[in-house]
Amino acid sequence: xxxxxxxxxxxxxxxxxxxxxLATLEKLMEKPMSVTExxxxxxxxxxxxxxxxxxxxxxxxxxxxxxxxxxxYSANQETIGTLFKAVExxxxxYCPTGGKCLxxxx
Amino acid sequence: xxxxxxxxxxxxxxxxxxxxxLATLEKLMEKPMSVTExxxxxxxxxxxxxxxxxxxxxxxxxxxxxxxxxxxYSANQETIGTLFKAVExxxxxYCPTGGKCLxxxx
DNA sequence: TATTCATATGAATTATAATTCATTTGATAG
DNA sequence: CTATCAAATGAATTATAATTCATATGAATA
Numbered sequence: 001x002x003x004x005x006x007x008x009x010x011x012x013x014x015x016x017x018x019x020x021x022l023a024t025l026e027k028l029m030e031k032p033m034s035v036t037e038x039x040x041x042x043x044x045x046x047x048x049x050x051x052x053x054x055x056x057x058x059x060x061x062x063x064x065x066x067x068x069x070x071x072x073y074s075a076n077q078e079t080i081g082t083l084f085k086a087v088e089x090x091x092x093x094y095c096p097t098g099g100k101c102l103x104x105x106x
Numbered sequence: 107x108x109x110x111x112x113x114x115x116x117x118x119x120x121x122x123x124x125x126x127x128l129a130t131l132e133k134l135m136e137k138p139m140s141v142t143e144x145x146x147x148x149x150x151x152x153x154x155x156x157x158x159x160x161x162x163x164x165x166x167x168x169x170x171x172x173x174x175x176x177x178x179y180s181a182n183q184e185t186i187g188t189l190f191k192a193v194e195x196x197x198x199x200y201c202p203t204g205g206k207c208l209x210x211x212x
Numbered sequence: 213t214a215t216t217c218a219t220a221t222g223a224a225t226t227a228t229a230a231t232t233c234a235t236t237t238g239a240t241a242g
Numbered sequence: 243c244t245a246t247c248a249a250a251t252g253a254a255t256t257a258t259a260a261t262t263c264a265t266a267t268g269a270a271t272a
Contacts (some may be wrong), residue, residue, distance in 0.1 A: 006128045008193060009122070010123065012193050015122070017123035052161045088111060093113050094166035095166070
């Protein structure tokens with residue numbers, strides 16, 4: 001691991017460590033969507049989706065394409081796909097309780 | 107991505123979204139160490155290292171082996187290696203400023 | 213079995229991030 | 243050019259997490 005990558009990693013994982021952003025990414029992995037569509041699909045306020053898309057966009061976890069007054073967002077399939085896969089692999093091998101541990105207090 | 111993995115992902119990334127824990131993992135990727143050694147290597151208080159090792163251990167990002175009064179921690183090379191590599195690959199392709207964006211305000 | 217070393221824990225404080233609500237900007241259509 | 247729809251922004255509030263400090267546990271040794 002190169003020097004300084006810890007800092008990048010922090011920003012990187014911090015960006016992903018949010019339920020709204022993860023749900024947004026999960027939706028966008030299915031297909032590109034507008035902000036309004038995302039808000040409807042996730043049952044969240046439009047402003048909240050916008051706020052959360054911003055950091056995802058900044059780190060290129062999602063891409064934007066403006067279509068008239070709409071902004072169509074799409075997921076970075078390469079990066080997000082790799083990460084979700086990595087979590088899946090880890091969980092399968094190292095979370096024998098199937099996420100039961102998540103319910104407990106820290 | 108399986109149903110319910112969003113929740114697991116949240117816990118997963120949340121666990122990694124911390125500078126102390128990332129620095130700890132980076133150190134442990136080099137070689138197994140005791141809590142005291144880690145504290146010295148990172149210039150942090152022992153209690154802080156212990157506090158931060160706890161969630162890493164819980165998700166099996168690190169492993170523990172007790173040697174007398176010492177606790178020797180080691181990294182889960184498989185998972186952490188994969189993740190760090192993924193960040194590296196992403197950063198190389200999608201962070202053209204070389205992390206310069208990290209300095210700016212959100 | 214008292215003492216020391218290593219680690220873990222609890223609880224309070226401090227710092228950081230998420231969410232909401234009001235408002236603004238930008239684009240298109242009437 | 244003004245009304246409407248879509249998205250973005252700002253600022254205040256609320257929620258979460260990190261850090262510190264004091265203390266407790268547990269193992270080894272004199």
